[in-house]
Amino acid sequence: MKEQKTKAVRPFGLADKMGYLFGDFGNDFTFILSTMILSKFYTDVMGVSAGVIGTIMMLARFVDAVTDVAMGRICDRSKITPNGKFKPWILRMCFPVAVASFLMYQSGLAGLPTNVKIIYLAATYLLWGSFCYTGINIPYGSMASAVSSDPGDRQSLSTFRTMGGMLAGMVIGVLLPIIAYDKVQVSADVVKETLNGPKVTLAAGIFSVLAIVCYLLCYKLVKERVIVEPTGEKGPSVGKMLISAVTNRALLSIIAASVVMLLAQLTMQNMAAYIFPDYYNNANAQSVSTLMMMGGMIVAAIFAKPLAQKFGKAEISIVSNLFAAVVMVIIWIIRPESVWVYCGLQMLCWLGLGMFSMVSWALITDVIDYSELRNGVREDGSVYALYSFARKLGQALAAGLSGWLLEGIGYDSVAASSGAVQTESVLSGIFNISTLVPALGFLLLGLVLWFWYPLHKKQVDANVAALKIKHGETDAASVTEEAVETAVEEAAEEAPVVKEEVPTEHSEE
Numbered sequence: 001m002k003e004q005k006t007k008a009v010r011p012f013g014l015a016d017k018m019g020y021l022f023g024d025f026g027n028d029f030t031f032i033l034s035t036m037i038l039s040k041f042y043t044d045v046m047g048v049s050a051g052v053i054g055t056i057m058m059l060a061r062f063v064d065a066v067t068d069v070a071m072g073r074i075c076d077r078s079k080i081t082p083n084g085k086f087k088p089w090i091l092r093m094c095f096p097v098a099v100a101s102f103l104m105y106q107s108g109l110a111g112l113p114t115n116v117k118i119i120y121l122a123a124t125y126l127l128w129g130s131f132c133y134t135g136i137n138i139p140y141g142s143m144a145s146a147v148s149s150d151p152g153d154r155q156s157l158s159t160f161r162t163m164g165g166m167l168a169g170m171v172i173g174v175l176l177p178i179i180a181y182d183k184v185q186v187s188a189d190v191v192k193e194t195l196n197g198p199k200v201t202l203a204a205g206i207f208s209v210l211a212i213v214c215y216l217l218c219y220k221l222v223k224e225r226v227i228v229e230p231t232g233e234k235g236p237s238v239g240k241m242l243i244s245a246v247t248n249r250a251l252l253s254i255i256a257a258s259v260v261m262l263l264a265q266l267t268m269q270n271m272a273a274y275i276f277p278d279y280y281n282n283a284n285a286q287s288v289s290t291l292m293m294m295g296g297m298i299v300a301a302i303f304a305k306p307l308a309q310k311f312g313k314a315e316i317s318i319v320s321n322l323f324a325a326v327v328m329v330i331i332w333i334i335r336p337e338s339v340w341v342y343c344g345l346q347m348l349c350w351l352g353l354g355m356f357s358m359v360s361w362a363l364i365t366d367v368i369d370y371s372e373l374r375n376g377v378r379e380d381g382s383v384y385a386l387y388s389f390a391r392k393l394g395q396a397l398a399a400g401l402s403g404w405l406l407e408g409i410g411y412d413s414v415a416a417s418s419g420a421v422q423t424e425s426v427l428s429g430i431f432n433i434s435t436l437v438p439a440l441g442f443l444l445l446g447l448v449l450w451f452w453y454p455l456h457k458k459q460v461d462a463n464v465a466a467l468k469i470k471h472g473e474t475d476a477a478s479v480t481e482e483a484v485e486t487a488v489e490e491a492a493e494e495a496p497v498v499k500e501e502v503p504t505e506h507s508e509e
Contacts, residue, residue: 010223012148019221020147020157021164023090023140026214028168029207030101030133031258034393035171035266037180037200038104038125039403040273043413045197046110046117050411056122061128061396068389071138084224086146089139094215097136098208100128106205129392136215138388146367147226151464155305155313156362161353164214166297171210173290176203177276181283184419193277194419250370251383253453255390257445262359262394263401264324264441265353268346270402271434274411275427278432279427282341288340292347300354302372312457313366314449315361322446324352328439335431349438356445366455369463373470419488 039057042048078085080280104124109117144157184194276286300320307316327348336342368383409429410421422430455463 006191010152012150012223012225015221016147016153016223017156017160019218020144021160021167022214022220022221024161024164025168026094026164026211026218027133027137027140028461029164029211029214030097030128030174032165032169032172032269033101033176033204033207034104034402035269035321035399037176037195037273038263039270040195040400041105041107041197041200042121043406043411044195044416045107045200046121047413047417048114048117048121049407049413050403051407052403053120053121054400054407057403058400059398060126060129061320061392063126064134064389064392067134068132068138068392069386071134072142072386072388075139075142079289080227081217082144084143086143086225087138087219087222090215090219090457093132093136093139094219097128097132098211100124100132101211101396102204102208104128105201107201110197121443134329134388140218141361141364143222143224145368147222149226151362151365151460152309154365155308155362156358157302157356158363158365159305161361162297163301164358165357166301170290170294172207172211173272173293174287177283177286179203181277184352191281191365192419192421193281195277199509204368220321240336242292248367248371250367250453250455252384254367255387257356257448258360258387258391258440259394259397260444260448261321261353261356262391262441263471264400264438264445265357266446267402267437267441268349268434270398271430271437274406274430275434276339278422278428280342282339285343285388289343289346292343293350294348296347296351297354297357300351300358303359304355307355308359312454312460313357313363314453314456317356317359318446318450320352320355321442321449322352325442325446326353328442330433332432332435332439349442352442354394356449363455366460368465369460370455372462373466401437402433405429405437409433 001256008300037456039050039053041052069392075089078089081088104121106120114121144161147157180196180199181193183394194283218255228412272286277283277291304316317418327345331342336345364383366389368386371383385486406429410426411430412420415422
């Protein structure tokens, strides 16, 4: 891997950051929509049980075990084009992923037999998530390493990527509850918020079009300037890659951290579709909650980079997520009667989660660097594919767990589809799921990063210094011998046989 250094290549700048922002903006126009409303749509509009929905979502992620890794290998072996190695996939897959997302929300099929609706959900969910979304998200995520080799630039990309997801979440989270719910008089003194199926279908179509626009902006603005050579057909096999991953402490621990992070984040998002319209009977409060969530994430975005530079990415993530866990336990204990008190306290949780979200994509580039030192081979696509698969396991766990827990507390999808109010025990169960499951996720995330994840600030700095010498990007004299030795020794602890040694002198291209 080497960085292009010609006058024809513009330097890394705002265009790259904005382009990368638009890439995740496009991703989350379909992804956040699915986490926010798909389960609610199929329980309350299509009349499918929450347990069945959770099971389908869980099983679909096992298909991703094949498609994610396969797409990562395809990316690693892709030839470098004038537009880069990873970026062409954005153009190829933007239309398929948008169409597949729209197909999942067809309220006109609500009258079909239940078994047919279940089969349709499974087929369209697999098409969208396991094939189309994988086909665009793996190259998009892998592309960060090809945009710049500088850690500061990569942290900026991670921050802007998270901001893109936040913007998509804000648009969907604010507009969808206002648009998609109707007030229905279920008795003389009770008015219930009920999901309107055709409005959800219309919203899904609009968001699919916006996703395509964002992907095209990403393709136009981002420039790949780091040449990542194809691994070739004789590159490491998938089996060897998986064996290497199992012994890679950094990769395993960041995978575990991502799984529990998504358990917390997506449970909060999934359950928002139930706690606001059902427990608090105020769907519009979900829109306000989304805006307050964005406020917390914006604060995190402002402080994440300077704090990460001073204390380390893992270090600030540990503190912020343990704080979020404490806040969620407090919410569960006091059980606020006011929806606005609930929203305000939940915003503090998003502030804690936001710190990790802002640096999470930079953390995986640290893992890619570490893996190169460890194995002697640069495999951005494969490492990112394994990471993406782990994230999808987290998504599946959150979706499956939410569905099964809703089933366990007795949530009645048939009654919901007819506009009936859930029982008091069900409503209490909804509150418990919405608070205790995220609290557990935040706590585990902090502990994993504290005790298991090895790439804290000192080690990351040493790895970056060693790789700059290895790639001939800096003079060995400008890097301390201690930093290089630390990086190599730490990597060698897990991989006694390293394919390629780190040079101690400036290498020639």
